[in-house]
Amino acid sequence: MNWLRNIWKNRVWLLMVLPATVWFVLFSYLPMAGTVIAFKNFRYDAGGFFSSVMSSEWVGLENFEFLFNSSDAFIITRNTLLYNLVFIVVGLIISVTIAILISEIANKRLAKIYQTGMLFPHFLSWVVVSYFVFTFLSADRGMVNSLIEWLGGDPISWYNDPEYWPYILTFTNLWKTVGYGSIIYIAAIVGIDRSYYEAAMIDGASKLQQIKNITIPMIKPLIIVLTILNIGNIFNSDFGLFFQVPRDSGPLYDVTNVIDTYVYRGLMNLGEISMSTAAGLYQxxxxxxxxLATNYVVRKIDKDSALF
Amino acid sequence: MAKRKADIVEQQPPALSPVKNNKKKRKRLNNDKLSGIPNLIVNIFMAGFTLLCLFPFLYVIIISFTDEQTLTENGFQLIPEEWSTFAYSYLWDMKAQLIQSYMITIIVTVLGTLISVLTIALFAYAISRKQFRYRKLFTFMALFTLLFNGGMVPLYIVATQLLHLKNTIWALILPLAVNAFYILIMRTFFMRSVPEPLLESARIDGAGEWRIFFQIVFPLALPGIATIALFSTLGYWNDWFHALLFIDEPQLVPLQSLLMKIENNIEFLTQNTLVSGQSAEMLAAIPKDAAKMAMVVISTLPIAVAYPFFQRFFIQGLTVGGVKE
Structure with a gap:
């Protein structure tokens, strides 16, 4: 009876958390439970969701065996990991460089303008960005082919040639994300006590020495923490980048298919529900x-920055 | 973030004394930014980078004002031989679908942001209060969804088979309504900006928790709530993914999704307008690429126009609202 009284005593708070809790149950926890269909051969039946899930026959790990015996599993895992790794490393270098440069600019108004301009791509959807990319890469009208022809080269059928896409995707992703990525570093650099720099200047330190010995060491904990958190997310990719920017072009799948797009195509194009669920569950x-692992490492380095 | 910064500052040794008492010298030394040639180089580099970020949008605007014949002959040019507003007048003629999609996007964005902000704020406020006995349980419930999720397929099946959201406007609103990350940001915000003694005195004066929430807490936390509302608005405006999963009917297609659909087939626009007797001649006159780029411009314009005003709040929200407390 005691717990009933406690619930009654907390009724106001419980009512406040109720709407979001219902949402979490419907849109997070039920789908989590729904991953059992990765171990079943899912069939829709007339009785609705629960009845479909319950009545589908168990197949054990068959879906996973099938997935990992296909060449797809290797390709999508490789693509997901390699792209994210490159995004993390190159993104970090460019973001930090830009943050340092912006914080060194004396004219505050100009610095503000640069920062504002750089952040703009972050607010565009991937659909819009894919149109942007198309204006450059369109085979017969794009700017890049016009330039190649003007220089006397042969035009390239960009959307059919997988060779260039690792670079295109990396460039596009960095274009959209580095402005956003540098904000947090700019804030950290602005927060560094100026007296460090004053002392260094009295000792005759050059600008580069100041950056190397003050700025970078001061933001190093932040760099480490953010990078480790990014590594924790390395298995998730930005669906829009890999789906919209290559315009869902078949010849490019080898270098543009990541786990997220694989799951989507399995569900919507092929109707392989259980297989797609298995791939999603693997992810x-x-x-x-x-x-969990990266959070553990972050905790060791800097307790305050750990997620939990 | 702010807390970390404060720690760092506290740990620092006091500024060197010779500088400290010499105001004039200090002022000169404070001006430790770049000057001369290096400053010029950095500025040129940054200006170039900024231009690179903005250029594609300008390029698309130029293409949208290019004559279709010129596009066929010369491709996408920076300075087209012949300008034209035909793409826009074409879109004006085909406006039924465009206006419909605009309305859907606006309804989804407004309704979604309202639902989202209210749900998130209530949940975050409750788990930020010590009086709430089960706050740890509910915090964990939210946090866990950041660590593990069922993936796209089970979500799709729950949404279509159990909730029957397919081809309803709710399919565009509900899946994006709550986000554990925003909840954590809001919780931190409530912990920092809403002092418990203030609420205590309101309770003594006889105010109920709901009244306290709406009349005291909400106004106090307005900067945080505005940040979440901004994130949420942008999320809804730019969402095409849920339309891709759940929407087939042209009446429910939002703007971003319309952009996707005309990528290969500009005729999608005419689906609502097409009169039976339309001539082949008229179809041939469609300004294909120019019209597509004009669509990109029209759907991005609200963000581009509002951007200079909201970006400041966005940056503040990002840098002030550290997740941890």
Whole structure:
């Protein structure tokens, strides 16, 4: 009876959390439970969701065996990991460089303008960005081919040639994300006590020495923490980048298919529900382990920055 | 973030004394930014980078004002031989679908942001209060969804088979309504900006928790709430993914999704307008690429126009609202 009284005593708070709790149950926890269909051969039946899930026959790990015996599993895992790794490393270098440059600019108004301009791509949807990319890469009308022809080269059929896409995707992703990525570093650099720099200048330190010996060491904890958190997310990719920017072009799948797009195509184009669920569960599980592991490492380095 | 910064500052040794008492010298030394040639180089580099970030949008605007014949002959040019507003007048003729999609996007964005902000704020406020006995349980419930999720397919099946959201406007609103990350940001915000003694005195004066929330807490936390509302508005405006999963009917297609659909097939626009007797001649006159780029411009314009005003709040929200407390 005691717990009933406690619930009654907390009724106002419970009412406040109720709407979001219902949402979490419907849109997070039911789908989590729904991953059992990765171990079943899912069939829709007339009785609705629960009845479909319950009545589908168990197949054990068959879906996973099938997934990992296909060449797809390797390709999508490779693409997901390599792209994210490159995004993390190159993104970090460019973001930090830009943050340092912006913080060194004396004219505050100009610095503000640069920062505002750089952040703009972050607010565009991937659909819009894919149109942007198309204006450059369109085979017969794009700017890049016009330039190649003007220089006397042969035009390239960009959307059919997988060779260039690792670079295109990396460039596009960095274009959209580095402005956003540098904000937090700019804030950290602005927060560094100026007296460090004053002392260094009295000792005759050059600008580069100041950056190397003051700025970078001061933001190093932040760099480490953000990078480790990014590594925790390395198994998740930006669906829009890999789906919209290559315009869902078949010949490019080899270098543009990541786990997220694979799951989507399995669901919507092929109707392989259980297989797609298995691929999604594989992604979630590995991601979960990675986040726990990286959080553990962050805790060791800097307790305050750990997620939990 | 702010807390970390404060720690760092506290740990620092006091500024060197010779500088400290010499105001004039200090002022000169404070001006430790770049000057001369290096400053010029950095500025040129940054200006170039900024231009790179803005250029594609300008380029798309130029293409949208290019004559279709010129596009066929010369491709996308920076300074087209012949300008034209035909793409826009074409879109004006085909406006039924465009206006419909605009309305859907606006309804989804407004309704979604309202629902989202209210749900998130209530949840975050409750788990930020010590009086709430089960706050740890509910915090964990939210946090766990950041670590693990069921993936796209089970979500799709729950939404279509159980909630029957397919081809309803709720399919565009509900899946994006709550986000554990925003909840954590809001919780931190409530902990920092809403002092418990203030609420205590309101309770003594006989105010109920709901009244306290709406009349005291909400106004106090307005900067945080505005940040979440901004994130949420942008999320809804730019969402095409849920339309891709759940929407087939042209009446429910939002703007971003319309952009996707005309990527290969500009005729999608005419689906609502097409009169039976339309001539082949008229179809041939469609300004294909120019009209597509004009669509990009029209759908991005609200963000581009509002951007200079809201970006400041966005940056503040990002840098002030550290997640941890």
């Amino acid at each position: 979630s599980l590995v991601g979960f382990i990675l986040v």
